[in-house]
Amino acid sequence: MKYAYYPGCTLRASYPHVDMSLKSVFRVLGVELVEIDDWNCCGSTAVENISEAVSLALSARNICLAAKISDTMLTPCTECLLQQRRVLYIMEQYPKVREKVLKVLEKVGLEWKPVKVVHPLEIVVNDIGLDKVKEKVKRDLSGIKVVPYYGCLITRPYGSEHPLYPTSMDELFSALKAEVIDYPLKTKCCGATLTATGDERGLSLVYQLLKDAKRRGGNVIVVPCTVCQFNLEVFQDKISTMYGENVSIPVLYFTQLLGLALGLSESELGIDKLLVPFSISAR
């Protein structure tokens, strides 16, 4: 299994430990990741306000470059994933926009070639399969109460699971013998960029998520989304003070917890870099 790997700015700059865990886990699972040469921004930021064609062409360029490596591209950052899937959709459905993007690509000497864009969770569950993952388990996760939280970007609108009630992480961690908590808020809003201003409207959303995860007895929240991981992790102290309630709970990218089950060390998975510490021995 060979995938064209697109880390994006998040994994390169703000979440290098997710990048580490991902590579470590896929090495153990026998998945080859080839980083796309000379990749650029996914275009999901403010670019669209300046030029729609440029913002779409940014991801279109990455997709064309990925096609040189594999017919499937791996994008762990859900913001990038959404933008890339959006570009694939628009290129197929909107011929007029497509023409504009093709012109931009032509200027850099690229020919449009769509690839399939997947999230690492989809590779683990669909491409590798839980049976194969189970074979590689070195220490199971029994005793850990896992709260799977999916957020919105991976589920809507281009997700492959039920948009309101995905279950792939539930199944994955059940297979690893963790105690998976049925978490009704699994696709509710994490506050997204509302939290950036420190506004209570954003933080109250995070508060609900953390509070309910703890109320249901969770030891750890697992996420497939770096935006969620950021929001759920970063503001815990502030929220605890604001609401006069301890909401502290570790938040792991799903490959970090999966990696522990596969026998990888905490440093190989970047778990030592988490803001809220987590240790499998201190369950």
Add this chain to the structure above:
Amino acid sequence: MSREEVRIGVYVCHCGTNIAGVVNVEEVVEYIKKIPGVVVARHYVYMCSEAGQNLIKQDIKEHKLNRVVVASCSPNLHENTFRRAVAEAGLNPYYFQMANIREHCSWVTEDPKEATEKAKMIVRAAVERVKYHEPLEKKKVEVKDKILVVGGGIAGISAALVCANAGKTVYLVEKSPSIGGMMSRLDKTFPTLDCAACILTPKMNEVASHPNIKLITYAEVESVEGFVGNFKVRIRKKPRYVIEDLCVGCEKCVEACVFKEPKFYDEWSFGLKKRKPVYIPFPYAVPRKAIIDPESCLYLKYGRCKQTCVEACDRNAIDFNQKEEIIEVEVGAIILATGYKFIDVSKLPQYGYGKYPNVYIAPEVEVMLNASGPTRGEIILRDGRKPKSVAIIHCVGSRDENNKKYCSRLCCMAAIKLAHLIKERTEAEVYNFYIDIRAAGKGYEEFYKRVASEGVRFIRGKVAEITDVALTPEEEGKLIVRVEDTLAGVIRRIPVDMVVLMPALEPATGVEEVSKMFGVSVTEDFWFLERHPKLAPIATFADGIFLAGCCQGPKDIPDTVMQAEGAAGDALALVSRGYIELEPNIVSIDPEKCSGCRVCVGMCPFGALKYNEEKGVTEVIEALCKGCGTCAAACPSGAIQQNLFKDKQVYAEIAGILAVGGE
């Protein structure tokens, strides 16, 4: 053929101004008169009137006519009228041809000149064609005077009783151990709040005791052969392991069962209560006989049990050696009343069914309200509490682009009824969450207004989710309904103790096999397809097979009974006559010309063609042929000719049309 002199009468109808307002009928008559063979040509204001028909009859006698053409409307409307008139004058009715100059001409051609020219062509084609018509006879086929009803819910029961009261033998086949269907679960019915059991049980008992009804429960139709009037049906009756003739329903066996506590899923109560392996489906079951479930009975499953039930039965009714039984019947008509089921709402995770114990589906609550149910009519939650607030959610899966696009029709009224009953028995605050209230029935709107005035709350909005995540202390321990109140324009969170979901209806399990077995078409949602949505809502495209109740689409009890009794009427009309006449426009195969290639066999949609191995030619089963003409068109050797559409007739018609254009 050695032909007598052809003497044709042609009648051009004005149809008031429908035709004459555009077509110059006098000009058409003048033109037609000149065609060789035409003896009389007239126009008249309404040919279908008695005076118009008399005109034809008179001319046949006076002018010794032997062919008749009427140029008027579509043959769908009046072909039979004119054929009858021709026959009454002593002529074979198939010496008649109809020319459609209304739907095909005056209604669709604006310019009077063009319309008149077109009318001339159409009439001339008919005149040329009718010259080659041959006398035909309708074939009579005997019809068996027995009727099969499939499904023993209120639809099947109603249909069976009407047929039986008319003196016909009825076989009523029911899949489950008792008749009664969905209605047997209800406590009260809308809008009159009649006690369901009080109105249903007399009918169920009447079915059981009716001398003309052969009730076959715990059985399914296995195969159907034959055609309208002559169906051969095989029914597979599953073993009950209790001899029905001996069992008196005393329940001693149930008490004596080695399972002291009931612990198995009870079908009648949708699992709300449990049953033992030996059980009586419900107190007023018909037949009220015990049944042993082979899936849970220790003896039947593992071959080891003390068989305390056998000991307890003083009538020796228990028979573990009972085998499946095949019953063969011959019937003239079939009524399908296979009903519906509810969709699996656990597939809609936003409503929390199966996750939160206090989320119920409506049929469970119906059983709970039923005096024969597990709580004897009380509303008691799974945790033993009485609810202080209840939310009823309409359109769960109905009117939903992601699920069933259709309206399930009975849920609005059922929800309002449940609201009334729940409020009456618990004094709880009851909320209805609806998209639109559909109360289009006799007394329905009044019932809705009445329940609203009783203080039941109605909130217009599609519920987004049911959650147990509390945001405020008041919400703690409650189920919270999140909804956009579209009348007030606000998002609401309403905490309640109990949620009742009104699930969409879908056709009963096995509908695909049933549709194939009986040759009945289905809609895209697998409801059985009626012959015409307005004018033939009971008949199907399979002659002799009629529909009753929800198998044709969601409907409430009044509509179900109406359709069921209508189906009985249709079935009786068919079997009472004792015979059916087959239209003579069927095909015949010339064995001299048939090469036995069998191209036609696969094309016939009615299975009317059969290859005769011995003779090496294909033959027609006349009773099955519908005269569609597909095979006649496909036959490479021209061996298949269809009555009324023989090659020479069709060619003459074409020649008739072209002749006008050429002049």
